[in-house]
Amino acid sequence: MLRASAGRSGEPNHAFRRNCLGSGNEEKRRAHSGTCRFSRRVSGKAIWLLLMVLALAVDSPRLRVPESFAATEAPSVGGVLPEMSLPSPESPAASNYLGLAGKSSFTLPEIRAEVVIVEIFSMYCPYCQAEAPNVERLFQIIQANKSLKDKVKLIGIGVGNTPYEVGVFEDRYEVPFPLFADPDFSIHKILGEVRTPYFIAVKINQDGSHQVIYSQLGSFGDPQDFLDLLLERAKIKKGA
Amino acid sequence: MSSMRFHWSKSLVLTIFFVACAGAVYGSGPQDGGQIYAVGQLKPVDSQTHLRVGDQAPDFILPSIGGEKVSLSGYLGEKHIVLSFVPAAWTPVCSGQWPGYNIARDIFEKHEAILLGISVDNLPTLYAWTQEMGGVWFPVLSDFWPHGKVAKEYGVLRSDGTAERAIFVIDKQGAIRYIDVHDINQRPQLEVLVRELEKLRQ
Numbered sequence: 103m104l105r106a107s108a109g110r111s112g113e114p115n116h117a118f119r120r121n122c123l124g125s126g127n128e129e130k131r132r133a134h135s136g137t138c139r140f141s142r143r144v145s146g147k148a149i150w151l152l153l154m155v156l157a158l159a160v161d162s163p164r165l166r167v168p169e170s171f172a173a174t175e176a177p178s179v180g181g182v183l184p185e186m187s188l189p190s191p192e193s194p195a196a197s198n199y200l201g202l203a204g205k206s207s208f209t210l211p212e213i214r215a216e217v218v219i220v221e222i223f224s225m226y227c228p229y230c231q232a233e234a235p236n237v238e239r240l241f242q243i244i245q246a247n248k249s250l251k252d253k254v255k256l257i258g259i260g261v262g263n264t265p266y267e268v269g270v271f272e273d274r275y276e277v278p279f280p281l282f283a284d285p286d287f288s289i290h291k292i293l294g295e296v297r298t299p300y301f302i303a304v305k306i307n308q309d310g311s312h313q314v315i316y317s318q319l320g321s322f323g324d325p326q327d328f329l330d331l332l333l334e335r336a337k338i339k340k341g342a
Numbered sequence: 343m344s345s346m347r348f349h350w351s352k353s354l355v356l357t358i359f360f361v362a363c364a365g366a367v368y369g370s371g372p373q374d375g376g377q378i379y380a381v382g383q384l385k386p387v388d389s390q391t392h393l394r395v396g397d398q399a400p401d402f403i404l405p406s407i408g409g410e411k412v413s414l415s416g417y418l419g420e421k422h423i424v425l426s427f428v429p430a431a432w433t434p435v436c437s438g439q440w441p442g443y444n445i446a447r448d449i450f451e452k453h454e455a456i457l458l459g460i461s462v463d464n465l466p467t468l469y470a471w472t473q474e475m476g477g478v479w480f481p482v483l484s485d486f487w488p489h490g491k492v493a494k495e496y497g498v499l500r501s502d503g504t505a506e507r508a509i510f511v512i513d514k515q516g517a518i519r520y521i522d523v524h525d526i527n528q529r530p531q532l533e534v535l536v537r538e539l540e541k542l543r544q
Contacts, residue, residue: 224438225442225445225532226438226439226441226442226529227438227441228441228444228474228475228476231441231444231445231476232476262529264531264532264533266531266532266533266536267442267531267532267533270442270445270446270449270532271445274445274446275445
């Protein structure tokens with residue numbers, strides 16, 4: 103879970119964990135993600151009741167959902183990612199890790215892996231800062247497993263962050279996997295303007311097709327449990 | 343009403359909720375903060391500062407969340423000073439600005455600068471808010487009473503009693519070297535500030 107304290111005095115102490123994500127199954131969390139600032143005061147049932155009342159109130163044949171609204175939904179489990187491409191990393195090590203040699207830009211399913219985990223974060227988000235050591239542990243668990251390290255890859259996308267700001271986050275937490283900057287929120291918009299930290303995992307099939315196998319706001323909790331869940335959903339054997 | 347139509351309506355409402363929430367965090371960087379109050383889009387700048395680069399920075403003394411009183415003059419001769427005025431605690435952009443500075447302490451120290459965070463909120467509010475960030479390494483000052491006095495002296499008090507999202511870089515001699523009264527709806531980029539700090543070393 104969370105580290106108890108950063109240690110050095112004066113350093114940020116992330117012993118707190120006060121966000122709107124309580125316990126609950128994935129669907130419940132997903133349903134609440136767009137309205138979570140209310141969820142601490144109002145129960146889920148009350149919100150649904152309110153939504154239904156509002157739904158009745160606005161149900162008019164003249165109302166239409168603009169097409170552009172369709173892009174403001176987060177990727178859903180079982181579905182595919184919206185079309186988006188990222189510039190290939192300049193660092194040869196990062197490019198090699200992702201198996202992108204020779205490409206100037208790439209889409210996530212082009213990463214050489216069977217599962218790609220994407221963290222949507224911001225250098226300015228204290229919850230992402232608090233989650234950073236947990237994400238690093240996940241990476242180390244994967245790297246320590248010979249049969250998994252080539253199959254499961256991690257990247258981060260710093261939404262609203264310039265490359266410099268992403269670099270500050272990378273240096274501060276010694277992030278061991280490739281991070282990308284999304285300074286103008288263009289990727290963020292494509293991914294439904296999710297709050298952060300948000301984790302998406304994608305299974306990449308042999309034929310190049312892919313499915314989203316995880317899409318959820320907030321900490322993924324215990325890194326080993328999280329990895330086990332992804333492997334189960336991707337039907338990959340754990341190995342040694 | 344058919345169930346499909348009902349489902350459609352529910353989706354619409356959910357979408358509206360989602361867009362409203364996303365809009366609140368857009369431009370600020372998203373926040374997974376259940377206690378952040380959505381302020382919506384505000385008038386970008388709602389004041390006119392009389393201060394200019396080269397002017398002597400007005401001195402002040404304000405209570406800080408650490409308990410001690412902090413004055414600008416207390417740092418003169420020792421450190422460059424970055425004043426970061428933010429509009430209000432528990433609002434979207436501000437809640438995603440100081441946490442970034444919080445992991446950039448070494449950058450400020452490398453440039454022999456202290457960061458002072460100022461808002462017009464009272465001390466208990468500022469304390470609770472910065473605790474939510476995990477605590478911050480820099481002094482956080484309350485310009486609550488007389489309300490917004492320092493913000494007014496720096497020409498960054500808005501008509502609704504909040505402060506602008508403004509950055510003043512003041513050198514060790516107390517001269518203002520950089521002023522950024524930023525669009526309140528957007529977060530200033532860190533590297534712009536860092537470049538200004540680099541200029542102080544030349």
